[in-house]
Amino acid sequence: MPGVTDGNVKIVMTVTSPDGKTVLTAESGSIDPLTHSAPAKNLTGLTCELRSNHVQASLTVENPELWWPNGYGAQALYQVKVALVAEDTLDTWEKKMGLRTITVNTDPMEDEVYDEHMTGQAPDYDDGDNMVMTNGEKKVIITDKAAKTVKGRNFAYEINGLQIFAMGADYIPEDNILTRQTRERTDLLLKSAQEANFNSLRIWGGGYFLDDFFYDVCDERGLLIWHDFMFACASYELSDHFEENISTEIRQNVRRLRSHASIALWCGNNEMETQYEMLAWPKSKKQYYDYIHLYEYIIPKIVKEEDPEKFYWPSSPSSGGNYENSNAENVGDTHYWGVWHGSEPFTAYRSHHYRFLSEFGFQSFPSLQTVKRFTEDGDRNIFSRVMEMHQRNTAANGKILNYISQTYLYPKNFDELLYCSQLLQADAIRYGVEHFRRFRGTCMGAVVWQLNDIWPVASWASVDYYGNWKALQYAEKKMFAPVLLSCEEHGEIDQKPFVNTLPHPIDVSADLHVANETGEPIVGTVKWSLRRPDSSVVKEGTFEVNAPAYGGQWMPHLDFNGQDPLEVHLTYELVVDGNVVSSGSTLFCAPKHYHFADPKLSVSVDGDTVTVTAENFAKSVSVETENGVLRLDDNFVDMEAGTKTFRILPTADFTAKGTGVSGAYRVRSVYETAER
Numbered sequence: 001m002p003g004v005t006d007g008n009v010k011i012v013m014t015v016t017s018p019d020g021k022t023v024l025t026a027e028s029g030s031i032d033p034l035t036h037s038a039p040a041k042n043l044t045g046l047t048c049e050l051r052s053n054h055v056q057a058s059l060t061v062e063n064p065e066l067w068w069p070n071g072y073g074a075q076a077l078y079q080v081k082v083a084l085v086a087e088d089t090l091d092t093w094e095k096k097m098g099l100r101t102i103t104v105n106t107d108p109m110e111d112e113v114y115d116e117h118m119t120g121q122a123p124d125y126d127d128g129d130n131m132v133m134t135n136g137e138k139k140v141i142i143t144d145k146a147a148k149t150v151k152g153r154n155f156a157y158e159i160n161g162l163q164i165f166a167m168g169a170d171y172i173p174e175d176n177i178l179t180r181q182t183r184e185r186t187d188l189l190l191k192s193a194q195e196a197n198f199n200s201l202r203i204w205g206g207g208y209f210l211d212d213f214f215y216d217v218c219d220e221r222g223l224l225i226w227h228d229f230m231f232a233c234a235s236y237e238l239s240d241h242f243e244e245n246i247s248t249e250i251r252q253n254v255r256r257l258r259s260h261a262s263i264a265l266w267c268g269n270n271e272m273e274t275q276y277e278m279l280a281w282p283k284s285k286k287q288y289y290d291y292i293h294l295y296e297y298i299i300p301k302i303v304k305e306e307d308p309e310k311f312y313w314p315s316s317p318s319s320g321g322n323y324e325n326s327n328a329e330n331v332g333d334t335h336y337w338g339v340w341h342g343s344e345p346f347t348a349y350r351s352h353h354y355r356f357l358s359e360f361g362f363q364s365f366p367s368l369q370t371v372k373r374f375t376e377d378g379d380r381n382i383f384s385r386v387m388e389m390h391q392r393n394t395a396a397n398g399k400i401l402n403y404i405s406q407t408y409l410y411p412k413n414f415d416e417l418l419y420c421s422q423l424l425q426a427d428a429i430r431y432g433v434e435h436f437r438r439f440r441g442t443c444m445g446a447v448v449w450q451l452n453d454i455w456p457v458a459s460w461a462s463v464d465y466y467g468n469w470k471a472l473q474y475a476e477k478k479m480f481a482p483v484l485l486s487c488e489e490h491g492e493i494d495q496k497p498f499v500n501t502l503p504h505p506i507d508v509s510a511d512l513h514v515a516n517e518t519g520e521p522i523v524g525t526v527k528w529s530l531r532r533p534d535s536s537v538v539k540e541g542t543f544e545v546n547a548p549a550y551g552g553q554w555m556p557h558l559d560f561n562g563q564d565p566l567e568v569h570l571t572y573e574l575v576v577d578g579n580v581v582s583s584g585s586t587l588f589c590a591p592k593h594y595h596f597a598d599p600k601l602s603v604s605v606d607g608d609t610v611t612v613t614a615e616n617f618a619k620s621v622s623v624e625t626e627n628g629v630l631r632l633d634d635n636f637v638d639m640e641a642g643t644k645t646f647r648i649l650p651t652a653d654f655t656a657k658g659t660g661v662s663g664a665y666r667v668r669s670v671y672e673t674a675e676r
Contacts, residue, residue, distance in 0.1 A: 016101040034490075066160050067098025067261040069199040070222030071482050071517065077219060077261070088364065098219055098261025103159045104311040109151055109442075133591035152330030155355040156444035157200075157224060157264055162550070165437065165517055166224065166445035167480040168200035170195065170359060170464060173207045176454050183213050185467075189452055190214075194465050196473055197480035201225055202316070202358055202447050205270035206232035209253045218262035226358065226447070228316060229299060231269035235282040238290040243298065243352070249304050258307040259609045265311040266303050268295035271335065273315035274326040295320050316358050333445070335359035339428055343402065346431040347494040351496075353442050358454050359367040360432055361449035361460035364425035364472070365418040370464050374456050376450075380414045382458075383569035390394040391458040400424070400458075409592045422471035423620050424671070425460075426636060429472055433479040433487035437515040440552055443450040448476070468629055471622070473637040478634075483522055483547075483581050484515040485574040491565045491588025499593070507600040508563050508588050510570055526555055530568050533597040534616050535641035538568055545574065565589045569617065571640065585638040591619060597640075597672045608648040610665065616641050618669040626664050 065076035078097040084090045156163040174181045176188065193201065201218065203210070205228030218225055231252060257263055272291065275281040282288050302311045314321040319332040327334055331619065333356040338344040340362045365371065372385075379386035382397045388636070391397055400421050402412070407424060410415040429448055436443040453465040462472035478484070488511045492502060516522045522545060529540040547553040560568065565588035573583035587594050599618035604611050610623055610632065622636050623646060631651035637644070 014028055028437055032313060032471070036192045059066075061099060064099045067100040067219075068222060069157075069159060069164060069193055069224050071197060071199050072159070072164060072519075075220055075222045075261075080259075095259060096216070096219065097259050100160050101130050101158075101260055102160075102264055102310075103158050104265055104313070105154050105156045105163055107154045116618075142171070143430050152355065153332070154444065155332055163444060164199065165443075166200040166226075166356070166447060167433070167476075168198035168202070168302060169222070169448040169451035171207075171451050172204050173454050176451055178208075179211065183211075185190075186214055187217055187675075189463060190217045190221055190223060192467070192469065193451060193472065195224060196462075196477040197482070198476070198481075198565055199224060200264070200445070200447055201451065203227050204232065204450075205230055205316075208251075209257075212256070215257055215260040223262055224264040225260075226265055226267060226316075227257075227263055228267045228270050231295075232274060233271050233275065234347055235272065235275070235287045235291060237284070237287055237293070243293075243294070246294065247298060247302060250299055251306055254303060254306040258310065263310065265313055266299075266307070267316050268299050268312075269315045270316055273318050273321070273323055275325050275485055278561070292322070305666050306612070315604045329354050331355060335360040335449075335652055336432075337361075341433070341547075343399065345406070346428050349432040350434045350488070350494070353439055354436070355443060356435060356445035356447075357432070357443070358445065358447050359449045360429075360446075362425045362428035363393065363400060363458060363624055364421040364470060365400070365458045366453075366456060366464040366470070367422075367468055367624070368415045368418055369624075369629075370456055370466055370468060371418065382417065384612070387458075387468040390456065393459075396458065403428075407590050407592060408670065409676075411673050412675045419622065419668070420673055421458075422448060423636065425462075426475035430475050430479055433476075434484070435488070437479075437484055437517075438488070438513045438552060439485065440515060440517075440550070448472075457490060466629070469631060469635070471620070474635045474637075478584075481546070481582060482517045482578075483574065484517075485526065485572060485582035485584065486513050486515065487511070487514065487570065487572060487584060489570065489586040492593070493588070493590060505561065506565055508560040508565050508568075510558040510560070510586065512543070512558070512572055513552060514545050514547040514555075514574060514582075515552045516549060519549050520662075521549055522547040522574075522576060522581075524581070526572060528558065528561065528570060528572040530560060530570055531617065531640065532567060533569075538563070560588075565586075566593055566595050569594070571638075585619075587619075591670050593665070594619075598676075599669055599671055601667045601669060601672075603665050604621050605648075605665055610646040610648060611643055612646070612667050613643050614639055618671065621669045623665060623667050626666065 005527070041224070044145050066073065067076050068074060071529050075098060077098050080095055080097050082093040084092070100508065154163075157166055158164075174185060199222060201223050203225055208230055213377060215225070233362055254266065265298050272281075272295070282291060295314045300314070303310060303312045313333070315326065316545075317327045317335045318334050319325050319328045326332075329352060334354045336349075336354065336357060337360065339346060339360070365382070374390060375384075375386050378384070381387065382400075388397070404417070404420050408420050410421050433446045433448075436446045448462070449458045450462075453459050453461040458463040462470050464470060490507050490509045492499075492506055512528065514522060514526070524545045526543040526545055527540070528542070530538040532538060543555040545553060545555075558570075561569075569587050570584055571579045571583070571585040597616035599614040599616045601618060601621065602613045605622060612621060612623060614621070617638075618639050619642055620636050621639050621644070623632060624630060629651050631649040633647040633649060635646065
């Protein structure tokens with residue numbers, strides 16, 4: 001793992017009075033920077049004479065303990081205290097700070113590898129003299145001229161010299177009524193992110209700048225922050241007063257937040273550059289030029305003055321600015337909405353090889369326990385007025401039903417429909433994340449829209465308004481784990497979703513892959529079994545694994561041609577030193593067509609241990625309580641015939657209503673969702 005022997009830390013101190021006016025001014029210009037060196041465990045004693053309102057001092061920390069994102073190392077934080085002294089102490093500033101280097105690597109990618117597993121090809125990208133990427137000073141301009149020399153540009157967080165794979169979600173405000181947002185609630189939400197193996201969050205530009213507490217917790221939990229400035233999905237005409245107002249807001253907040261180890265980059269706005277291509281915004285030349293002026297000159301200039309080491313990116317998504325191909329696949333960051341808004345099948349992810357996904361998502365309904373808190377009995381139909389008022393995406397309820405029709409038998413009641421929607425959401429995102437992680441190096445980020453809800457609602461969130469984990473949050477815990485065994489299956493689903501247009505014979509096969517986001521090689525064994533609905537084994541085998549650090553390994557191709565895709569499923573697990581570190585299963589047809597046998601599920605509870613028993617293969621097994629909030633160490637899992645145990649984890653409702661576990665336990669799977 002890359003390291004840092006000595007860390008240079010710059011401390012900038014500005015003295016102002018409560019009304020914002022300068023207290024002291026320099027008598028003879030700025031003073032020379034002072035330097036200081038000390039061991040990492042002894043950083044006291046740096047003193048400098050104040051002769052201006054702006055003081056800069058440098059110190060070298062010998063062999064520092066570095067701050068790392070979640071999953072890559074510890075979150076070492078130093079206590080920093082600055083005192084203003086004139087005989088007595090006039091004022092102090094104190095904060096915990098992490099020492100790390102951080103940037104975004106945007107180097108040209110000249111050696112992309114498209115092996116036999118990759119479908120499609122990224123478009124070429126020119127790297128001529130007019131395409132120098134700098135930190136907000138020059139724009140990337142794509143020309144038609146010989147777009148042949150480079151196959152794209154990297155886009156990866158680089159922390160302490162290590163390029164990491166960003167995994168996490170987009171954060172939106174936690175409540176429509178800001179006074180209801182508490183520190184306890186924020187801490188619980190960010191704890192949920194950390195526990196689900198997130199290393200990244202993106203603060204969406206449609207919200208607001210948050211309290212220092214939020215960033216302190218991200219520092220402590222190792223959650224990198226992509227920070228949009230607070231502009232989203234609009235177009236503005238600048239006036240002198242408006243520009244001054246914006247500049248003041250940006251400067252104050254960058255200055256306030258720049259010392260947080262978790263801030264990874266500053267981004268100009270959300271989706272304002274790509275609106276030009278999507279909706280022909282802006283509609284006037286003034287708005288067009290004002291956009292360039294604000295996001296590619298004014299804001300990056302302020303960032304360079306206030307936080308010069310931090311990477312600036314003009315918009316999300318963007319290829320570098322100037323309205324040029326803003327949602328490109330092979331450069332910059334991308335918002336991909338073919339799945340969901342475009343109604344494409346989940347397998348569509350596999351035809352794309354993006355550099356960094358900063359938005360992609362899929363909607364679901366919250367659990368019945370949550371829905372009961374804003375409905376009466378007569379409202380519990382997804383097309384009721386109350387349910388539609390809690391669905392802010394036009395036509396989304398119909399879209400969910402369309403995806404259900406492709407995947408499951410029609411749910412037998414309202415509760416099962418809610419459950420199926422959550423399974424769809426988890427599966428949709430799993431298809432994407434697993435694919436992107438298989439091609440680490442080409443893609444270096446999978447940030448899902450979205451983490452949380454602003455009120456109880458059908459949405460893209462993985463944690464609902466009351467803090468309940470949806471199926472997606474449990475799935476993300478597995479797909480964001482440092483070591484991931486995944487399967488790229490080939491069967492009815494990836495060939496045609498409609499039975500009357502299926503080719504014959506059907507290709508039934510699979511490719512297994514180990515993704516390793518740790519600093520050591522993963523040496524172990526992949527065990528696989530092709531099974532029938534009663535869990536009996538048709539065939540099985542093993543592969544030896546030696547996946548490199550921060551890399552991956554494909555297993556040999558598994559050919560199951562001749563097998564009936566409606567009668568078999570594949571299970572797989574990665575065993576390292578006798579322990580299963582990753583596992584899963586896959587069908588070769590839509591669940592609605594698989595010949596499930598009744599799993600005859602039962603559940604028992606002993607203390608904090610929940611035991612589920614199945615007589616046959618069961619898909620997406622979920623344990624719930626009729627009332628209250630239940631958090632398990634795992635949930636919504638596939639299981640073979642036998643028993644599986646889960647551990648009940650401490651939890652608390654965000655709103656302090658219904659806290660704790662109460663009511664009878666129940667268990668269900670895909671089999672129970674429909675009349676059979």
